[in-house]
Amino acid sequence: MQTKRRQFLKRIGTATVGLSLFPTIVKASALGRGGHVAPSDRITMILIGSGSQGRSDLNNFLNLNNVQPIAVCDIDDSQAAKAKKMIDNKMGNNDCRVYKDFREILEKEKPDTALLALPDHWHSLIACAVANKKIDIYGEKPMARSIVEGRAIVNAVERNNIIWQTGSWQRSVNNFRQAAELTRNGRIGKIDYVEVGLPNGGINIGNPPVQPVPEGVDWDMWLGPAPKVPFRGVLHWDWRWMMDYSGGQMTDWAGHHIDIAHWGLGFDHTGPISIEGTGRPNNDGIFNVPVEYDFICEYANGLKIRVANASKLKHGMGTVWNGSDGWIHVGRGKLEASDENILKEKIGKNEIQLYKSTNHWKNFIDCVVSRKETIAPAETGHRSISVALLGEIAMITGEKLHWDPVNEKFTDNNVYATRLLKKPYRAPWKYPA
């Protein structure tokens, strides 16, 4: 039934360029904002992971008025309940189904799309399972917790020919696109050096004792493929400060400012050839991700990208491209350049026009209909996080790494670094094929 719907949507997509804003008599082209969207024309969606980020994305999808979430899955009953309430309120019914095991929701539901908002260590396994069901995916960044896992997602997306949007929503914000477009079109000349400033880490809760698992939480399922450890009070949000689940601010923000750096350089399908740097965690405590970090990537054309705490860099948070004719700095709510006239430049019709999207969530749904690539497809998302993951490996081994971005291996077959390209999975979980 879903396949027929997809074919139907594909025909609609080509027939109506852009989605109609007003409801029309013809039901087939009734998809659109503002008007009532008949149930059969809505894009159905399931959520896997309905924490604060998932619910934030959910809100953005609900505001599109043509998305119909039909089920949520979360290992924490209370999180699932919050999402169900949001959905039921919007839909005006009690129909949203709740699951606790992603295998069950995938077995029983047949949605058009899935919203995945999970801790990093779960990204690959679940994304591949969803892709194999030929469900289009809005997947939160960072792509994955390791490079091998990230590539597995890209392969699964391509193999199953599904639409993927990475949650790198800055691409759908005007100043970021403007900055990247000016840079791509040589307005600051030849780029030789880029700086990416990311937030400080530093949160520290010391060494808490073992604690009872909260009511309604399946702790073993939360852990999934990560090593089995007892519950010590860290569940939502703060898992990102623990290496088993995330790489801290470095990996959390790679999908934002490193992603934009690549965009301005046209590097969405490539990576560095060498990486070296240092990182320092809190001296003590269970939060063991790097809180102070500084690494440099060199690319094949000689260009260098430095990624470090914003507090160490001249321009602070965001991305700075330095070229032969000036510099451009872009961050949230910020766009500045060595010369303000650079920012007034218009991009000509025959120049590089970067993908324009003004709503990241709408862009995904539009592409689900049109079958066109999204603004932040899987390969792009994988390349963005790869920079941070390589930086992380360089910090752990303390070595300068030499990388082959085409074949995604170390050119000197560095044993240590190669081992760190993937994380062992706990039985019974298996790596996506």
Next chain:
Amino acid sequence: MRNIKRILTILFIAVAVLMDTSCTQKPELKALIVTGQNNHNWQSSHIFLNSILKKSGIFTVDTKISPKKGKDMSGFVVDFTPYDVIVLDYNGDEWPEQTKTNFVNYVKNGGGVVVYHAADNAFPDWPEYNEIIGLGGWYGRNESSGPYVYIADGKVVRDNSPGQGGSHGAQHEFLIEALQPNHPILKGLPEKWLHAKDELYSELRGPAKNMEILAYAYADKKYKGDGRNEPMLMTIRYGKGRVFHTAMGHCGGGLFAPAMEGAGFVVTLQRGAEWAATGKVTQKVPAYFPTETKSLTWEFFEDIDHDLTSVINRMKNYDIGKSYDCFNILKKLVSENTGNSEKLKQYNTIILDLLKSDDTSIECKKILCKDFSWMANDSYRTVYDMLKKNPELADEAQYALDRMGN
């Protein structure tokens, strides 16, 4: 029969408790850090002070955190009497009267105090506090607070000139020179040593009663200093109490504090705290110390480059809830020495010995399997295989084998 069983059980437990298989000396002295408001980064400094005191091996450490600035302080009543030494990391709102009285009485009756850096900025209008700290700076201190005290021509000078109390130039590394090298706090340490980059507190002024200057530093004008030899380490007697005052150890907004990581700062603070608590210093002088020309930074507040026995011991006895820093130390040493085959050999030996020993805690072995398997060489394989046979470690050993690959 039941009673005999009960007695035997109690005896058995008592014996088990007395048998300390880890053979570590239990810390004898109790320290209390008072913090919660400061014109510096107290959120970090109190954690660093905690580490520094714990690493000496002779202190247990409690922390009392005040309400935020401007909030109701009436509940901030502190009983200092259970403690051998109070470490002050506070400047801000006035303490409740009861707490102030408790503090003064505590010191008068023989208590120990460490005045750490900007704690000497606190309470300019509380006379007893200023007598206890000896010298202070900022917040309106001037000639009415007492004289400037500094060193000139090898002698202590008390200068009643008018002027503000407290200043410092740009942060830099500066030379610490002992005025009383035989004082217990300094005995055995080099007489001159280069301190890490720090604020050089100058123009402190106060009652300076019963105060001894142990060491000083020259505030060079090229760093916008006042050109005087300023006191850096002082002791004050107040009633029966002993006060150790260190002007060093700035903790700024960054994530780490290079000044506090200076080995000289760490060691003098540990020794000063012990002296304040007992009047004696039993701690051994470290084998490695900053020299006159080269400063020394201890990122983990201990000499990990030369002495790993304490680190290894902490790993061996690790359990959930205990300090995790021993593993961070080993990770740092490994990442800094992957190119040094001799050091790497040493670290591999440490890890393998811990994995093989029956005295190593299970939780330690789990972490070693998980976090250090990326660097495993062939000799690890048999060890991991052996650990796999233990049901408590099977998962982690498998993780390690998976990580090693084929």
